[in-house]
Amino acid sequence: MSLRHALLGLLAERPGSGYELTKRFELAPGNVWSASHSQIYPELRRMAGDDLVTAGDEGPRGRREYEITTTGFDELHRWLASPLPERSARDELALRVFFLWILPRDDVLDNLERIAAMYRDDLAALDRLDAQVHWGEGPSDLMGRLVLERGRRSTSTMADWAAWAADQVRAGRDATTLTDRLAGPDSGA
Amino acid sequence: MSLRHALLGLLAERPGSGYELTKRFELAPGNVWSASHSQIYPELRRMAGDDLVTAGDEGPRGRREYEITTTGFDELHRWLASPLPERSARDELALRVFFLWILPRDDVLDNLERIAAMYRDDLAALDRLDAQVHWGEGPSDLMGRLVLERGRRSTSTMADWAAWAADQVRAGRDATTLTDRLAGPDSGA
DNA sequence: GGGGCCATGTAATCGGTTACATGATTGA
DNA sequence: TCAATCATGTAACCGATTACATGGCCCC
Numbered sequence: 001m002s003l004r005h006a007l008l009g010l011l012a013e014r015p016g017s018g019y020e021l022t023k024r025f026e027l028a029p030g031n032v033w034s035a036s037h038s039q040i041y042p043e044l045r046r047m048a049g050d051d052l053v054t055a056g057d058e059g060p061r062g063r064r065e066y067e068i069t070t071t072g073f074d075e076l077h078r079w080l081a082s083p084l085p086e087r088s089a090r091d092e093l094a095l096r097v098f099f100l101w102i103l104p105r106d107d108v109l110d111n112l113e114r115i116a117a118m119y120r121d122d123l124a125a126l127d128r129l130d131a132q133v134h135w136g137e138g139p140s141d142l143m144g145r146l147v148l149e150r151g152r153r154s155t156s157t158m159a160d161w162a163a164w165a166a167d168q169v170r171a172g173r174d175a176t177t178l179t180d181r182l183a184g185p186d187s188g189a
Numbered sequence: 190m191s192l193r194h195a196l197l198g199l200l201a202e203r204p205g206s207g208y209e210l211t212k213r214f215e216l217a218p219g220n221v222w223s224a225s226h227s228q229i230y231p232e233l234r235r236m237a238g239d240d241l242v243t244a245g246d247e248g249p250r251g252r253r254e255y256e257i258t259t260t261g262f263d264e265l266h267r268w269l270a271s272p273l274p275e276r277s278a279r280d281e282l283a284l285r286v287f288f289l290w291i292l293p294r295d296d297v298l299d300n301l302e303r304i305a306a307m308y309r310d311d312l313a314a315l316d317r318l319d320a321q322v323h324w325g326e327g328p329s330d331l332m333g334r335l336v337l338e339r340g341r342r343s344t345s346t347m348a349d350w351a352a353w354a355a356d357q358v359r360a361g362r363d364a365t366t367l368t369d370r371l372a373g374p375d376s377g378a
Numbered sequence: 379g380g381g382g383c384c385a386t387g388t389a390a391t392c393g394g395t396t397a398c399a400t401g402a403t404t405g406a
Numbered sequence: 407t408c409a410a411t412c413a414t415g416t417a418a419c420c421g422a423t424t425a426c427a428t429g430g431c432c433c434c
Contacts, residue, residue: 002281003393009288019413032283039394041415061402061413073291080292080300084307085281092191092274094221098336099198101328102262103269111269118273139290146354147287150347157346158339165335192421208385228422230387250385250430384431392423403412 003035003043004052008076011053011068013140018044019063027133028144031126031151047072097165105169112166119159126151192224192232193241197265200242200257202329207233208252216322217333220315220340236261286354294358301355308348315340 010016010024021044022037044066048055052072056065068076093115100108130148135141199205199213210233211226233255237244241261245254257265282304289297319337324330 001393002284005288006284009284009291012288012291017413018415022413029284029287030278032278032280032287034278034394036395037414038396038416041413062415063413076288076291080285080288080296084303085285087282087311088279089219089221089223090277091221093276094336094339095191095195095198095218096269096274097339098218098221098332099194099201099265099269101332102198102201102265107269114273122276142358143287143290146357147283150283150286150350150354153346153350154343157342161339161342165339168335169331190421206385207387211385223422225423226386227388227424230385248385251387252385379434381434382432384429386428386430388425388427390423390425393421395418395420397416397418399416400414401412402414404410406407406409 002033003039004047005076005079006033006035007040007043007047008052008068008072008079011066012073012076015056015065015067017059017063017065021066027129029147031129031148108169109166112162112169116159116162116166119155119162123152123155123159126155191222192228193236194265194268195222195224196229196232196236197241197257197261197268200255201262201265204245204254204256206248206252206254210255216318218336220318220337297358298355301351301358305348305351305355308344308351312341312344312348315344 006025006029007021010021010029016024018037018041022035022040025033025035025040044053044055047053048066050071051069052075053066053068056067058064097112097115100111103111126148133144133148135145195214195218196210199210199218205213207226207230211224211229214222214224214229233242233244236242237255239260240258241264242255242257245256247253286301286304289300292300315337322333322337324334
């Protein structure tokens with residue numbers, strides 16, 4: 001139930017409406033979590049029902065501002081003190097690489113190179129995000145920068161890995177095992 | 190619908206039963222994807238219905254072996270040629286770090302250090318996995334090793350990051366902004 | 379005989395995505 | 407006036423997790 005805690009965390013900084021929280025999500029923690037408004041609105045209601053947040057009166061265009069309660073703060077603290085979650089092991093891109101062996105060697109190389117390029121693009125996107133966020137000097141900004149740096153390091157490592165993986169395939173350590181579209185008469189399948 | 194393709198990929202190597210595929214999942218691609226038997230059995234049935242696999246006769250204890258069809262191979266190729274998936278941006282651990290700022294400085298450090306230790310454990314687990322897998326010399330083994338190396342690099346980068354993040358907090362660049370349990374009389378909150 | 383593993387299934391529930399749907403406000 | 411953006415909601419569906427449930431086979 002991470003969405004709930006993410007919302008509590010965002011509201012711990014300052015109150016906000018569902019719409020606003022949806023937008024905030026795309027910025028700072030967008031790097032590590034995402035949520036759509038269709039998920040956020042009902043969740044905020046449920047949280048109000050559980051006394052984790054209080055719902056303000058309806059404003060301008062149906063706008064309703066939520067504020068974290070002391071119960072909400074307690075829950076947030078409880079979450080942060082709970083055992084560390086396992087890493088989830090669900091990476092579709094890596095799964096694809098795992099099965100690339102069924103393709104001819106050239107296609108494998110093409111895939112790995114496109115993957116490397118994609119990671120490099122991701123890295124550039126993170127830099128753009130960094131420039132876009134109005135970093136302050138508070139403690140939450142420090143953590144935000146640390147998490148962004150995490151994304152940068154991770155993405156950069158993956159870009160390097162993909163390039164390295166392409167080299168491994170290219171280097172021919174296994175030229176005879178990967179199926180080769182242009183395989184000579186001697187090399188078999 | 191990655192599970193379907195993951196199963197096709199595993200069956201592309203050799204046929205197997207639902208039980209066996211569940212076990213195989215934990216090994217080679219366990220690093221990057223996971224699936225439980227309760228998900229695998231019904232999916233194999235549906236896949237048989239879609240002619241992606243053929244179900245063999247019932248064996249010893251209800252065991253039924255599945256084999257990939259040419260339609261299944263086509264679908265697997267189609268998947269590998271489809272546009273690269275976006276990276277999912279769903280990392281609960283990073284989300285937690287993002288909200289650590291609400292804790293006192295010492296607890297932040299404690300968390301980051303435990304996270305670094307966890308990554309180091311993960312890295313050791315990957316090495317154990319490596320030792321456990323019976324790597325052959327085929328093309329699928331090459332890709333398997335590449336994907337495992339991906340996990341190693343990623344995990345190692347994250348371990349370094351967490352240690353670095355702890356240093357950043359410790360280094361006091363922000364000692365006055367992160368709440369400090371032992372804050373002197375002058376430093377306020 | 380019994381413990382452990384092989385082997386398969388179902389049902390409830392949950393979190394998330396996608397699509398559908400509506401309308402007010404603001405500024406060019 | 408019209409487009410963009412603010413602002414909120416619902417419903418269908420889907421993939422995944424958890425728990426429940428059953429029973430055969432093999433070896434000690």
